[in-house]
Structures are given as C-alpha cells and as structure tokens.
Amino acid sequence: MQQYTIDAETTAYRGLDDLDYGEAADHKPAILTEAKEYHTTWEEIYGFVSEEVEAFKALAALAPDDVPTDFIAEHKRKAAAEHDWFAMQLETVEQAIEGYRYVQRTRAKVGPIRDILVRMEAIIGSECYNANIQNYSAWGVWEGEGRSFRYPVTYIRDGKEEKRKARVDDLEPEALITGHYKFGANELSIHRALVRIVDMLKADYGLTIPAPEDPA
DSSP states (O other): OHHHHHHHHHHHHHHHHHOOOGGGGGGHHHHHHHHHHHOOSHHHHHHHHHHHHHHHHHHHHOOOTTSOHHHHHHHHHHHHHHOSSHHHHHHHHHHHHHHHHHHHHHHHHHGGGHHHHHHHHHHHHTOEEEEEEEEEOTTSOEEEEEEEEOOOEEEEETTEEEEESSOOTTSOHHHHTTOBEEETTEEEOHHHHHHHHHHHHHHHHOOOOOOOOOOO
16 A cells, blocks of 8 residues: 555656646646645645646637637636636636527527417416405405416526516516426426427427517
C-alpha cells in the first residue's frame, strides 16, 4: 500500500510538471494556488489542475453555431464574475446554452399553436363547479347552493409564480407552457397536456392548424 501511494504521488507530480497549459499558461500561478489551497496530495492537485486546464480550453473554444455569439460572451462574462474555477464557469455557460436552446425549441413548438392552447385551456378552466359554495344575492338573499367558477392557472415567469384567470398574451411561449392547475399538493400541467393532445390529433386524425398571421 505504501508503494502504491508513492507510485501514485510520483506519477501525479511528474504529470503536473509535464502538463501543457497551452492558452491557460497565464493562469498557471492562480490555478496552482487554488489547487494547493484545497488539496493536499499531488494526485489530488494534479487532478484539479488538469480539470481546470481542460475546462479553460473548452470554455475558450465554446462557440456553438446555433447560439448567438453575444449571448455566449455575456454568459462567459457573468460566469467569470461569479466563479473563480474554470470548471464551474464552463458548467454555468453550458447550462445557459441549454436554457437558450430550450427556449428556442419551446417557441418553435408552442408559438404556432399558441392560440388554440389558450382557447382550449379557457374552456377547461371555466368548467369548474363547487357544490358547497353558498350563493347570496347583493341583498343577502340565499339563491341556492353551488357555483361555477374559472379555475386559476399558475404560470412561472422569470422564476416567479403568477396566478391568472385571463389575459396571457404577454407571456412568452416558454412561460405559457408552464401553466398548471394547483390542487392542494398536486399539480396538473394543463398546457403541456394540451400540447400532447394537439400532437395526438395531428398524428392520429390529420389535424392541421393554420399558421398564425404575421402582425407585420
């Protein structure tokens, strides 16, 4: 076991000494300082430094064709301001890219059928009835039990919940698709369900939906 530890530490030390930093050479002192602050063995230090160098290279080369360059640059800047380690910066930027792609996919999917989704949800949401509600007129006269009502939809926009019963034209498709009914601890993702229904109608019954008119 002692020999194994010595061999592993020796290999790591030599690997660290021979490591090609490439474009990350200017950051070598800072990377080594971070490595030695948080790790004690050469094997751990070598692993950390190697990961940081590879992350730096990957971050510098990160330029997917389907994402605007200014979007990438802005999120690289934000990641650098929030994280000292390149591995964490890389992960943050990659998450931002996936978020951008999700928004684009959602807009392409939901945008053309937005109107029918909104109209179908309004019909479903207006068919709620509570037999336990006691109805009284403005003069306090009891008019009977039970009342129909519009069930509110909860949307998530900019990370915050919004309850609405009408007017959703200001919601982007990525916010609209989050619409759900809350039933105590349970939720029903109404708009996602309606998208699946539209897909089923298209695939199984040949439904065609006219493209929305261009406002221009």
